[in-house]
Amino acid sequence: MLAVVPPPVTVRAPSKINLHLGIGDQRSDGYHEISTVFQALSLSDDVTVAASEEPGVDVQGEGTGTIPRNSDNLAWRAVRLLAEHVGRPEDESGVRVMIRKEIPVAGGMAGGSADAAAVLLGLSALWDLDVTREDLGTLAGKLGSDVPFALSGGTALGTGRGDQLVPVLSRHTFHWVLAFDNRGLSTPKVYGELDRLRAVGDPPRVGSYDPLVEALASGDPRQLALLLGNDLQAAAVSLRSNLRRTLRAGVEAGALAGVVSGSGPTCAFLCTDGDSAVEVAAQLAGAGVCRTVRVAHGPVHGARIVDGEDSPEPTPPPQVHA
Numbered sequence: 001m002l003a004v005v006p007p008p009v010t011v012r013a014p015s016k017i018n019l020h021l022g023i024g025d026q027r028s029d030g031y032h033e034i035s036t037v038f039q040a041l042s043l044s045d046d047v048t049v050a051a052s053e054e055p056g057v058d059v060q061g062e063g064t065g066t067i068p069r070n071s072d073n074l075a076w077r078a079v080r081l082l083a084e085h086v087g088r089p090e091d092e093s094g095v096r097v098m099i100r101k102e103i104p105v106a107g108g109m110a111g112g113s114a115d116a117a118a119v120l121l122g123l124s125a126l127w128d129l130d131v132t133r134e135d136l137g138t139l140a141g142k143l144g145s146d147v148p149f150a151l152s153g154g155t156a157l158g159t160g161r162g163d164q165l166v167p168v169l170s171r172h173t174f175h176w177v178l179a180f181d182n183r184g185l186s187t188p189k190v191y192g193e194l195d196r197l198r199a200v201g202d203p204p205r206v207g208s209y210d211p212l213v214e215a216l217a218s219g220d221p222r223q224l225a226l227l228l229g230n231d232l233q234a235a236a237v238s239l240r241s242n243l244r245r246t247l248r249a250g251v252e253a254g255a256l257a258g259v260v261s262g263s264g265p266t267c268a269f270l271c272t273d274g275d276s277a278v279e280v281a282a283q284l285a286g287a288g289v290c291r292t293v294r295v296a297h298g299p300v301h302g303a304r305i306v307d308g309e310d311s312p313e314p315t316p317p318p319q320v321h322a
């Protein structure tokens, strides 16, 4: 008798920006205690998991050449973790993972985390597992601090190492322009640079997230723009001085405000509305300060299955090459 092969499952997982990122002390496990307000953006990766006699990872799109195809790939680590969790050893998993990347690699937008979250959700469906969203969230936290948020999406306050999440009310849709830099930045290096800057001086700190949470509830981008803040920005700019110019160019192009996303080097610019975002993107691309400019909106859903009837043909969002 022929075994029934389940159809492939495709999951779309969002990128994130940190609207507020406050970094506290380094803990004994090496992580920093943080308080952050994440927002999930429409710029996303599509990840397909399929039963296959040739297990492995394929990648196309953003940063293809810079992403590991072996067991270091965060998506493959998610396969291994879920397989172990449900007692299916990796070598018997027979899974092929295909990643269509739009999220910049090592860009501070949690692309690897998005791919890992997508695999957790996609494989649960492919293998018809009885795993709750809560279980998936716990597994996600084992893969990385940003992975739980990639599963839940929306707008959320993250505490601890960023993995303890509480949803935050965000009214209306916010429109963003994203400036990708030529190369990525290593997250541990940027945290390390902040520790160094704090040891020799007193870089500014973002303070409380309360006013930002109120601005999100009001839905007014002008109010939100005044409150964007990131303690890692000084460290990212210290390692990549050209970001100063990029941040200035976005505001000169008409954005309300700009901020480095997470550990950078991607810069996110908040705009008054969708039309303004397209104009800012075009002008920023012309300024020649970054590799690529993209338009995105948020908040959007966390990782979700998009194949079957629900599956729109993925249309790339407007892209302007600088």
Ligand SMILES: C[C@@](CO)(OP(=O)(O)O)[C@H](O)COP(=O)(O)OP(=O)(O)OC[C@H]1O[C@@H](n2ccc(N)nc2=O)[C@H](O)[C@@H]1O
Residues within 6 Å of the ligand: 018, 021, 030, 031, 032, 033, 034, 036, 107, 108, 109, 110, 111, 113, 143, 144, 145, 146, 147, 160, 161, 162, 187, 188, 191, 261, 262, 263, 264
């Ligand atoms: C800075 C942030 C902001 O959301 O995002 P990115 O810019 O990387 O996207 C996160 O804190 C990154 O989360 P993530 O990229 O998942 O980091 P992990 O894999 O958990 O940790 C990588 C390394 O970053 C440092 N790290 C991470 C999180 C944290 N709260 N404190 C830390 O010091 C540690 O050196 C750790 O070994």
Ligand SMILES: Nc1ncnc2c1ncn2[C@@H]1O[C@H](COP(=O)(O)OP(=O)(O)O)[C@@H](O)[C@H]1O
Residues within 6 Å of the ligand: 066, 067, 068, 072, 073, 074, 075, 099, 104, 105, 106, 107, 108, 109, 110, 111, 112, 113, 115, 116, 185, 187, 262, 263, 264
């Ligand atoms: N599926 C993946 N997509 C992107 N990067 C990955 C992936 N798997 C492993 N990596 C590695 O993880 C590191 C962090 O990548 P990423 O999650 O894109 O950035 P960030 O942590 O800045 O948000 C990179 O050095 C990259 O080589």
